[in-house]
Amino acid sequence: MNTEKLIDCERNRLLKIGKFRLSHQFMIIGLAIAILSIIMMFFRAFAMDGDTEWLKLLLQKVLLIGMLIMSLSKDKIEDEMTISLRAQSYAIAFIVGVIYALVMPYVEFGVSNVVHSGGEAYKELGDFQVLLFMLMIQLMFYHSLKRYR
Numbered sequence: 001m002n003t004e005k006l007i008d009c010e011r012n013r014l015l016k017i018g019k020f021r022l023s024h025q026f027m028i029i030g031l032a033i034a035i036l037s038i039i040m041m042f043f044r045a046f047a048m049d050g051d052t053e054w055l056k057l058l059l060q061k062v063l064l065i066g067m068l069i070m071s072l073s074k075d076k077i078e079d080e081m082t083i084s085l086r087a088q089s090y091a092i093a094f095i096v097g098v099i100y101a102l103v104m105p106y107v108e109f110g111v112s113n114v115v116h117s118g119g120e121a122y123k124e125l126g127d128f129q130v131l132l133f134m135l136m137i138q139l140m141f142y143h144s145l146k147r148y149r
Contacts, residue, residue: 022073030069037063060128067135075146085145093138101130 037059044055075082109122 020072021078022069024074024076026069026073030066030071030073033066033069034063035066037066060132064128064131064135067132067139071135071138071142081149082146085149086142089138089142089145092141093134096137097130097134100133101125 041056041059041063044052044059048055105122105124
């Protein structure tokens with residue numbers, strides 16, 4: 001196999017991955033999964049006693065999966081404009097997410113030291129917090145950009 005065929009094959013694979021979208025019905029499924037996991041998080045926090053840390057982690061992952069399904073689902077009318085708006089929202093979410101991940105630990109450290117004068121320790125953000133923030137930003141900006149197009 002020559003080099004040009006190999007490059008074309010790899011380019012086609014990347015384009016196929018980049019254009020991957022779920023059908024419109026998955027938006028409702030993703031929304032239902034996200035809402036159900038949030039309700040279960042509240043139920044776990046207020047009604048369940050004992051060691052339920054495994055349930056918390058499971059519900060966090062399920063929430064991320066629901067939001068990812070919402071992010072990957074098509075609109076009823078998918079055209080070049082909505083594809084462009086979706087790409088813009090992913091770019092905005094990435095940039096804002098990186099800034100959030102860099103700045104937020106210092107803000108949290110400063111606020112906790114002001115509130116608790118005992119000298120709180122510096123804490124890094126967890127993967128769930130950063131991914132949740134980025135998915136929320138992407139969905140929010142996509143729907144805002146789509147509304148004002």
